[in-house]
Amino acid sequence: MKWHIVCHIRLKLLKMQKGSINVQSENIFPIIKKFLYSDTEIFLRELVSNAVDASQKLITLSAAGEVQQEVGKLKVEVILDAKKKTLTIRDHGIGMTQDEVNKYINEVAFSGAEEFLEQYKDKDPKSIIGHFGLGFYSSFMVSSKVQIQTLSFKEGSKAVQWESNGDPTYELKEIKKATRGTDIILHIDKESKEFLEENRISGILNKYCKFLPVDIEFGTKQEQIDDPKGKKDKDGNLEKVSVDVPNIVNNTQPAWIKKPVDLKPEDYKSFYNELYPFTEEPLFHIHLNVDYPFNLTGILYFPKLKNQIEIQKNKIQLYSNQVFITDSVENIVPEFLTLLHGVIDSPDIPLNVSRSYLQSDSNVRKISNHITKKVADKLAAMFKKDRKDFENKWDDINVFIQYGILTDEKFNEKAKAFSMVKNAKNEYFTVDEYKEKVKVAQTDKNDKLVFLYTHDKDEHHSLIETAHSKGYDVLLMDGPLSSHYISKAEQDLGVSFARVDADTIDKIIAKDENIPSKLSKEQEDLLKPIFEAITEKDKYTVQVESLSESEKPVLITQSEFMRRMKEQQAVGGGGGMNMMGVMPEMYNLVVNANHPLIMKIIESKGKKQNNLAKQSLDLALLSHGMLKGKDLTDFVDRSFDLI
Numbered sequence: 001m002k003w004h005i006v007c008h009i010r011l012k013l014l015k016m017q018k019g020s021i022n023v024q025s026e027n028i029f030p031i032i033k034k035f036l037y038s039d040t041e042i043f044l045r046e047l048v049s050n051a052v053d054a055s056q057k058l059i060t061l062s063a064a065g066e067v068q069q070e071v072g073k074l075k076v077e078v079i080l081d082a083k084k085k086t087l088t089i090r091d092h093g094i095g096m097t098q099d100e101v102n103k104y105i106n107e108v109a110f111s112g113a114e115e116f117l118e119q120y121k122d123k124d125p126k127s128i129i130g131h132f133g134l135g136f137y138s139s140f141m142v143s144s145k146v147q148i149q150t151l152s153f154k155e156g157s158k159a160v161q162w163e164s165n166g167d168p169t170y171e172l173k174e175i176k177k178a179t180r181g182t183d184i185i186l187h188i189d190k191e192s193k194e195f196l197e198e199n200r201i202s203g204i205l206n207k208y209c210k211f212l213p214v215d216i217e218f219g220t221k222q223e224q225i226d227d228p229k230g231k232k233d234k235d236g237n238l239e240k241v242s243v244d245v246p247n248i249v250n251n252t253q254p255a256w257i258k259k260p261v262d263l264k265p266e267d268y269k270s271f272y273n274e275l276y277p278f279t280e281e282p283l284f285h286i287h288l289n290v291d292y293p294f295n296l297t298g299i300l301y302f303p304k305l306k307n308q309i310e311i312q313k314n315k316i317q318l319y320s321n322q323v324f325i326t327d328s329v330e331n332i333v334p335e336f337l338t339l340l341h342g343v344i345d346s347p348d349i350p351l352n353v354s355r356s357y358l359q360s361d362s363n364v365r366k367i368s369n370h371i372t373k374k375v376a377d378k379l380a381a382m383f384k385k386d387r388k389d390f391e392n393k394w395d396d397i398n399v400f401i402q403y404g405i406l407t408d409e410k411f412n413e414k415a416k417a418f419s420m421v422k423n424a425k426n427e428y429f430t431v432d433e434y435k436e437k438v439k440v441a442q443t444d445k446n447d448k449l450v451f452l453y454t455h456d457k458d459e460h461h462s463l464i465e466t467a468h469s470k471g472y473d474v475l476l477m478d479g480p481l482s483s484h485y486i487s488k489a490e491q492d493l494g495v496s497f498a499r500v501d502a503d504t505i506d507k508i509i510a511k512d513e514n515i516p517s518k519l520s521k522e523q524e525d526l527l528k529p530i531f532e533a534i535t536e537k538d539k540y541t542v543q544v545e546s547l548s549e550s551e552k553p554v555l556i557t558q559s560e561f562m563r564r565m566k567e568q569q570a571v572g573g574g575g576g577m578n579m580m581g582v583m584p585e586m587y588n589l590v591v592n593a594n595h596p597l598i599m600k601i602i603e604s605k606g607k608k609q610n611n612l613a614k615q616s617l618d619l620a621l622l623s624h625g626m627l628k629g630k631d632l633t634d635f636v637d638r639s640f641d642l643i
Contacts, residue, residue, distance in 0.1 A: 040142055040192065044078075044201070045208035046135035047089040047184050049323050051076040052214045054093025054182060058153060061094065067153055069180070075215040075248075078205065082196045085188050092181035095152040098160045101172060105136065105148065105162055139184065140166050142192035149175060150182040202249070208324045211254040221247040256299045256343050257322070260287045272301055276314045276341060280304055283393050286378045288344070290370060294363050298344040300375070304396045305339065319345040332364055334372055336404040336411065344371075369410070376414035383418035391428040394420055402485045412492075424457050424464050424474045431493060434475075441471045444510045449495045452508065453477040453486075462623055463500040466551070472509065474500060483564050501624070502560035504547055504590055517546035519593045523602055530601065530613050531591055540589045553595035554620040557588045589617070611638060 055074040062071045072092070079088040096104070139146050144166060151159040159177030164170040186195075194200050202218060209216050223245045226238040233239050255263060255271035268285045282301035290296040300316070315327040316338065322345065330338055332349060348363045379401070383390045401419055404411040420428050429437060435449065442450050452467055453475040454460040464474050477486065477497075486497045498508045506515070519527065524544045531542045531554075566585075592598060601612045618635040621627040627635060 041195075041204050043138040043141050043186075044089075044195075044204045045323065046138050048076055048078065048205070048209050048212065048216060050135050051089050051091035051093065051182070051184075052212050052216075054091045054095070055214045056093075058093045061153070068155060069153065073215075075217050076212075078201065078216065078218045080196065080198060080201055080219070085193075085196060087186045087188060087195060087201070089184045089186075090181065092179060093153075095157070095181050096148075096150045096160075097152045097154060097157050098172065098174075100152070101148065101150065101160060101162050106170065106172075136184070139186050140164075142188055142195050143186040144189040145187040147185040147187075148182060149177055149185065151177045151180050153180050205249045210250050210324065211252075211319065211322045212250050213252050213322050215248050215252060216250045217246045218249050219247050220244040254322070254343070256287075256297050256345060260289070263287075268299065268301075271299065272341070275317070275343065279314060282341065283396055284378075284382070285342070286374055288371065288374060294346065294348040294366055294370075296344070296346045296348070296367055296370065298342060298346075300337075300340045300342040300344075300371070302397060302400065303339075303341050305399045314341050316340060317343050318349070319343060320347050320349070321345070333368055334404070334408045334411070336400065336407050337371060337375065339400050339403060340375075372408060372411050373414075375404075376411055380414065380417045390418070391420070394422065394428060398422075399479050399481060402479060402481045406481065406484055406488055422476050424454060424476050426476075431489075435493070435495070438473050442473070442509055445512050446510070450509050451475055451495055451497045452500055453497055454500050455482065459625055460500050462552070463505075467500055467505055469550075470505060472505070486564070498560050499558075499563070501557050502563070503557045503588070504545065504551065504555060506547060507545075515546045515548060515594065517593045518599065519544070519546075519602070524593060527591060527593070527598065527602055530609065531589060531617065534610070534614050534617055535589055539585060540587050542589045542591065544591045544593050546594055547590075547592040549594050549596070551592050551595065552620065552623075553592050553597040554616045555590040555592070556620050556624055556626070557590055559586070559588070562586060589620075611642070614638070615642065 055076065058067060058071060058074065061067050074092055077088070077090040079090060080086075081088070146164055146166075148162040149159065150162075151157060159175050160172060161175045162170060162172050188195050198219070205216060205218055221244070222242045224240045225243055227241050231239045251274065254274075255267055268287075269281060272282055272285075273279075280303070282303050284302050286300045288296055288298040288300065303314070316329045316333065317327050318325045318329050318332065329344065332344070346367060349367065379397075382393075398420075401415060405415050405419065406412075416431070418430075420430055421434050422428050423434075434451075438451070439449055442452070444450055452472055454464060455476075455478045457464065457476060460474075467474050479485070489495070490497055500508075502508055517524070527544055528542050535542065597612070597616060601609055601616070604612055615635070615638060618627055618631065618638075621631070622635070
């Protein structure tokens with residue numbers, strides 16, 4: 001219930017009126033203070049919003065021919081007087097008659113304070129105030145006394161003043177007031193002196209009122225203009241002088257309320273900078289504009305995520321008719337869409353309900369589904385229109401798309417049309433294209449298609465080269481969600497993913513061919529203890545295998561399953577594995593029985609044998625970046641000795 005409402009009733013000529021606000025509860029004001037104790041700044045949003053409503057209603061009535069006087073350029077003024085300890089919200093809108101003050105200020109009926117608190121205890125306090133007609137009364141959260149001075153636009157109206165000290169009693173009297181509209185004068189109490197600070201008020205206005213549809217004026221600011229006296233500098237140019245001009249804190253025509261046809265690309269970029277100053281340009285945007293079966297406007301931007309998922313300071317902002325509500329939209333849009341930036345404006349999103357209700361509300365579900373569809377359609381259109389440009393953006397949007405695939409099945413279905421993979425050669429493919437590319441070479445003897453991948457091209461350079469030499473391709477999966485995405489892709493695509501260091505290449509993609517060992521059973525039995533003696537037994541398992549002579553003499557691999565579990569545990573997705581504590585690092589030490597160096601190690605004795613074995617092991621560790629500290633120093637010294 002708003003208190004600025006046009007009501008055609010007869011004006012009562014009453015000089016002075018005293019009484020009590022008609023509340024069924026014992027005292028509405030303690031309820032308000034208790035209910036919103038931690039969010040007192042909401043009062044300014046509500047009072048300014050009411051003032052804007054009063055201004056807009058006057059414009060509407062004027063257009064309908066019901067206002068006889070000149071409306072003029074309307075604005076809402078926020079006036080701070082630190083000396084008098086007052087904060088005034090002034091509008092030049094419809095105003096109120098004495099009867100309207102009685103109706104909309106004094107007659108506030110609730111079934112009881114306790115019942116009210118019980119009924120709405122699980123609701124969002126930020127929205128309760130306005131939604132339940134408590135906007136004006138929120139002023140008592142910060143005030144020891146509140147005055148309303150108002151003059152209706154109606155011909156013959158008398159100006160009146162309403163005054164209360166924060167209890168249900170009030171005083172109402174006629175006053176002199178020259179201009180149409182309403183002043184709400186707050187006498188700020190001692191506990192709320194922060195609201196007498198200019199910076200505090202400025203911050204609240206910037207947060208909640210930045211895009212209200214009527215000019216909001218707060219104090220003045222300096223502006224450079226040409227000297228009105230025509231004074232010129234030595235070059236003959238008009239000199240500039242500083243003048244005080246009204247400080248308008250809001251943009252009444254934000255980009256999201258305009259039609260896309262009326263906006264240029266630079267307009268969208270400019271609005272993004274207005275929302276998030278000093279941030280990197282977004283990749284692209286999506287303009288939302290729906291009026292049936294629900295009302296939804298807004299602009300969503302794709303930021304450059306830089307392959308990271310982190311706590312974002314720039315979040316989607318939710319508005320209701322250009323009034324800022326919150327930047328916590330997790331229950332309104334799908335989880336993956338919270339990575340986007342921008343604005344959503346909808347009066348159809350219920351603001352006064354619990355989280356569980358939000359999730360089940362039909363309008364919210366429709367809005368959520370619509371936004372998901374719009375995002376997916378935009379990505380599909382970009383892919384179809386200019387694939388090369390889409391590929392150029394892929395590294396920046398990859399995390400977002402993977403997040404959507406993992407958390408939203410509807411998006412996952414649509415993403416099949418544009419989701420891509422990138423290989424170690426920096427080539428891009430759709431999933432279907434990639435399956436077709438590798439299916440002949442990378443299908444193993446059990447008819448299982450294997451996707452090889454790396455998380456680091458530099459770390460796995462030699463292994464990637466080995467794979468390429470065998471005619472295989474290697475994907476680059478280096479994102480924070482890659483391990484989760486791989487598990488999902490294996491289920492959806494019916495393929496197997498294996499990192500290039502999960503085993504020897506010949507074992508990862510096993511074929512029917514067998515390479516015979518050059519070592520006898522006795523020689524293999526002698527070889528294994530040599531390497532077991534120079535490795536950590538709880539960290540490495542030594543395996544002797546018959547590989548190609550071109551393979552390295554010693555390789556280090558790690559079980560795909562164990563490593564993937566450890567990675568998922570690190571990003572909080574290990575499920576029950578987290579209960580087991582931190583998983584240990586475990587590796588396989590693969591000794592290539594067919595490499596000439598291995599035969600040389602077997603034939604050597606004593607220190608020479610130990611040095612050769614240790615050198616080959618250290619080289620394998622070095623290739624993985626695993627050789628550090630004293631072991632690295634010893635390796636360097638040993639290398640010089642062997643030269």
